[in-house]
Amino acid sequence: MIPTPNLSHLTSADYDSVYEPAEDTYLLLDALEQDAEHLRELHATVCLEVGSGSGCVSSFLGSILGSTALYLCTDINPHACICSFRTGLQNKTFLDVVNTTFAGPFHHRLKNAIDVILFNPPYVPTDREEALNAQSKRYVEGSWAGGKDGMDITDRFLDVVKELLSPRGLFYLVALKQNDIPNIQRRMQDKFGLSSQTVLHRRAGSEHLFILRFQRTS
Template sequence: MIPTPDLSHLTSKDYDNIYEPAEDTFLLLDALEQDQDQLQTLNPGICLEIGSGSGCVTTLLSKVVGPQSLYLTTDLNDYACKVTRRTGTKNQVDIEPIRTSLVDGLLPRLHHMIDILCFNPPYVVTPSEEVGSFGIEAAWAGGLDGREVIDQLLPLISDLLSPKGIFYLLLIHENRPLEVMEILKQYNLSSSIALERRAGRERQYVLKIHR
């Protein structure tokens, strides 16, 4: 059992500015923990989390995999990048947060170099105009079908993943996970549902994606 990362340094003021870990976060953590043996055997060189928020997911990933990997995160919310670094420090994990949208600026340098990729995206169905802010709204506003941010990333996954790379993507029912799996096939990627769970009115899924 991997202990949940220590977030005791974060206050309600921080959570006014960044996403507070919730059931979706914990489902992603459970998926990583469930694959602990496989991820350790993979011996990843570079792990990347998109939309790191509190930094909770990457911190747990580092406890699963070990300190030898490079842990990169992105978030378009500057406050989230700072908090991610603080969470790493609090938990004795080196994390390199990058303020950018999705993976802007990381390709082509990291072409086929990411061994573990994670994203708990803004997945809530909202008006399109709410997508792409730089503040707390960016944590949930997903636009049409909650897919507008997710769909921007799908064409880039194959470029990011190393030959042995695995991508963990959190989705809800409204995002049409089966349709996402079909789109991934167009990029020669296979996927399966690693975990699913009901959280209140949401049906949440973690897709596990690889070549």
């Protein structure tokens, strides 16, 4: 059992502005734990979590892979960046956190460099306008407002993820049944040659959550 990261330094005041780890977060942790051996065999040098929120997931990855890897985290929400950094310190994993979106130049400089990419995106179907507003406010609403079919934000990242992945890289994505998972998988294969598997899925209240793992087709 890999211990769940210690989040005792975060308070309800932090969670007013930053996504509090929930079922989706914990399903991603379970998927990483299940894949722990496979992840270690990658000998990853660079990992990236997009939208790191509290920092719980990257800190967990740090306990699996140890201190030899570089852990990059990004989030549009500046409060989330601070929480991620603090969570890394609390759990003895140094997280290099950047307050940015994946449309920014930061990501474009990481071509073919990243061995493990994690994204638990804002996946809840909402009005497109609500998602756009949430993105520009850079606050906690940006954690869930996903626009049409919950895919407006995820789609933007899916268009660039192949450029970031190293040849042996793995990309883990959290998705909801309403996001149309077969369509995501087909599109990523046809457009970018990334094959995928469902690593785990679980019902949590009204949500049916999936963890998808993508890699280059050999």
